[in-house]
Amino acid sequence: MLVSDNLIELFHIGHQYQRPHWALSDVSLRVKKGDFVFLTGPSGSGKTTLLKIIFREIIPSEGQIVIEGVNILRIPDHGIYKLRRMMGIVFQDFRLLFHRPVFENVALPLQVLGVPPKEIRRRVFNALRMVNLQHKLGDPPAHLSYGEQQRVAIARAVVNAPKILLADEPTGNLDTELAFEIISLFREINKQGTTVLIGTHDKELIRHFGSKILFLQAGKLLGKDALPSPES
Amino acid sequence: MRNLFSVTIICLSFLILGIFWSLSNNLQQVAARLGENLVVTLFLNKDLPEKDALEIRDKAGRSPVIESLRMVTADEAKERFQASFPELRDVLANLKANPFPASIEAVLRPDRAGPDAVAAFLQSMTATAGVEDVQYNRDWIERVRSLGRLTRAIGLFLGGILVLASFFIISNVIKLNVLSRKNEIEILRLVGGTNTFIRIPFLIEGTILGILGGLVSLVFLAVLIQAFPLYLGSSLGALQELLSFRALSISQGLALVAGGAVIGWLGSLTSVSKFLKA
Ligand SMILES: Nc1ncnc2c1ncn2[C@@H]1O[C@H](COP(=O)(O)OP(=O)(O)OP(=O)(O)O)[C@@H](O)[C@H]1O
Ligand SMILES: [Mg+2]
Numbered sequence: 001m002l003v004s005d006n007l008i009e010l011f012h013i014g015h016q017y018q019r020p021h022w023a024l025s026d027v028s029l030r031v032k033k034g035d036f037v038f039l040t041g042p043s044g045s046g047k048t049t050l051l052k053i054i055f056r057e058i059i060p061s062e063g064q065i066v067i068e069g070v071n072i073l074r075i076p077d078h079g080i081y082k083l084r085r086m087m088g089i090v091f092q093d094f095r096l097l098f099h100r101p102v103f104e105n106v107a108l109p110l111q112v113l114g115v116p117p118k119e120i121r122r123r124v125f126n127a128l129r130m131v132n133l134q135h136k137l138g139d140p141p142a143h144l145s146y147g148e149q150q151r152v153a154i155a156r157a158v159v160n161a162p163k164i165l166l167a168d169e170p171t172g173n174l175d176t177e178l179a180f181e182i183i184s185l186f187r188e189i190n191k192q193g194t195t196v197l198i199g200t201h202d203k204e205l206i207r208h209f210g211s212k213i214l215f216l217q218a219g220k221l222l223g224k225d226a227l228p229s230p231e232s
Numbered sequence: 233m234r235n236l237f238s239v240t241i242i243c244l245s246f247l248i249l250g251i252f253w254s255l256s257n258n259l260q261q262v263a264a265r266l267g268e269n270l271v272v273t274l275f276l277n278k279d280l281p282e283k284d285a286l287e288i289r290d291k292a293g294r295s296p297v298i299e300s301l302r303m304v305t306a307d308e309a310k311e312r313f314q315a316s317f318p319e320l321r322d323v324l325a326n327l328k329a330n331p332f333p334a335s336i337e338a339v340l341r342p343d344r345a346g347p348d349a350v351a352a353f354l355q356s357m358t359a360t361a362g363v364e365d366v367q368y369n370r371d372w373i374e375r376v377r378s379l380g381r382l383t384r385a386i387g388l389f390l391g392g393i394l395v396l397a398s399f400f401i402i403s404n405v406i407k408l409n410v411l412s413r414k415n416e417i418e419i420l421r422l423v424g425g426t427n428t429f430i431r432i433p434f435l436i437e438g439t440i441l442g443i444l445g446g447l448v449s450l451v452f453l454a455v456l457i458q459a460f461p462l463y464l465g466s467s468l469g470a471l472q473e474l475l476s477f478r479a480l481s482i483s484q485g486l487a488l489v490a491g492g493a494v495i496g497w498l499g500s501l502t503s504v505s506k507f508l509k510a
Contacts, residue, residue, distance in 0.1 A: 077508060087424075097416060108420065
């Protein structure tokens with residue numbers, strides 16, 4: 001068996017939401033264990049679609065996708081939880097339980113694992129402290145600002161120390177300073193072994209933190225493995 | 233509100249099922265009691281000399297199906313009638329002659345009273361001079377039994393339809409509950425919840441609804457069983473025994489509640505599963 005350090009591999013992925021238009025076409029890429037990757041491109045270029053395909057919310061119209069050597073398109077519906085448990089995901093639209101306290105929202109990934117309550121409390125406090133929200137843990141997201149909601153979503157994504165962190169516009173509603181703080185946090189987590197894939201069109205961030213950059217344009221990945229700098 | 237609705241529906245269907253069940257219980261019991269003593273009554277010709285009557289008795293006694301025999305004189309028959317229908321005492325007193333015939337009551341041996349043997353006995357007695365008429369209560373038992381079977385069949389049919397209906401109603405009520413928590417289910421799946429983990433609260437909810445429906449229907453049934461004889465009074469006369477409700481046995485009651493639980497569980501299982509894709 002071939003030993004590889006590829007964590008996420010996409011082969012000729014194409015996706016059509018509606019008939020004539022391809023949201024993604026022929027996207028092939030590899031993400032190695034421990035990588036810190038920005039996925040960028042103009043609005044509508046397919047960043048969110050690509051991320052959704054990776055966490056299997058969307059089954060692509062074409063192509064195959066392998067994560068940790070497993071073809072995730074072959075996982076039956078009742079087995080997807082194993083894939084999701086390796087991942088922390090920050091959704092572009094947050095997907096929080098709007099009327100439940102912040103604490104409960106962040107605790108969800110631990111609760112589904114059956115982590116004991118004491119341990120849950122410890123880890124949730126930690127995660128909330130990382131995003132500067134420890135004082136809001138009793139409030140429902142409905143009472144928080146967009147930026148605060150975004151940070152709740154980030155805390156929930158990292159609370160479980162996942163193998164893979166997928167973040168879709170995680171700084172979209174944050175001021176520059178806070179955005180830098182969040183990406184620095186992701187860097188920290190990355191150093192502890194988590195592979196990070198961030199979808200963003202914030203050129204400032206990419207310029208500052210960018211190591212590996214994937215550039216999407218109208219559903220096509222530019223430059224294949226050779227990653228162009230955003231300026232080019 | 234929705235939950236109240238589904239409990240009511242389950243309760244109603246089980247109530248109807250239970251009413252028929254209880255009625256058929258009773259009919260079966262009556263049939264069983266009648267079956268304990270198979271009696272053939274030989275009505276004798278009026279003014280048959282006692283000597284001839286005794287001869288008929290002896291002839292009957294030689295049949296292997298007979299357990300015991302008893303002579304009932306015309307006077308005895310009259311007294312019996314007066315005892316069971318005291319209201320009619322005056323009517324009887326106005327009659328000059330005793331209208332009741334003397335008879336011989338033959339109790340059959342249940343172990344030997346096969347259909348052929350009994351038929352042969354009945355035939356030979358009908359053919360005997362001095363015997364006016366032969367009455368055999370097995371016809372009655374058969375009638376009561378088949379009434380019991382019919383009641384149960386109707387009950388199963390109606391109950392079955394209603395139980396099916398309540399299954400769909402529960403499943404739809406749960407579906408509405410699931411729909412209103414669709415967002416939550418999606419999020420749970422996205423953060424790695426297993427299908428079982430997500431299903432459990434809904435399954436518990438459905439099962440509780442079903443059990444509640446079953447229990448409430450048992451309560452109503454008990455009230456009905458208590459109230460029914462009071463309401464009808466004794467106006468039914470002899471029919472009352474046939475129509476009175478007999479309470480369900482403990483195991484029948486448990487079966488009803490368990491049935492509710494199963495319906496609730498299945499109903500919610502089918503409705504949640506639709507939302508556990510992708
Ligand atoms: N549910 C959907 N149904 C139909 N078309 C869709 C759907 N979601 C996305 N699209 C289309 O797919 C293309 C890619 O969308 P996607 O959301 O992946 O872009 P994006 O790069 O994430 O954009 P943004 O930067 O604005 O978030 C767009 O043309 C969009 O109109
Ligand atoms: Mg997007």
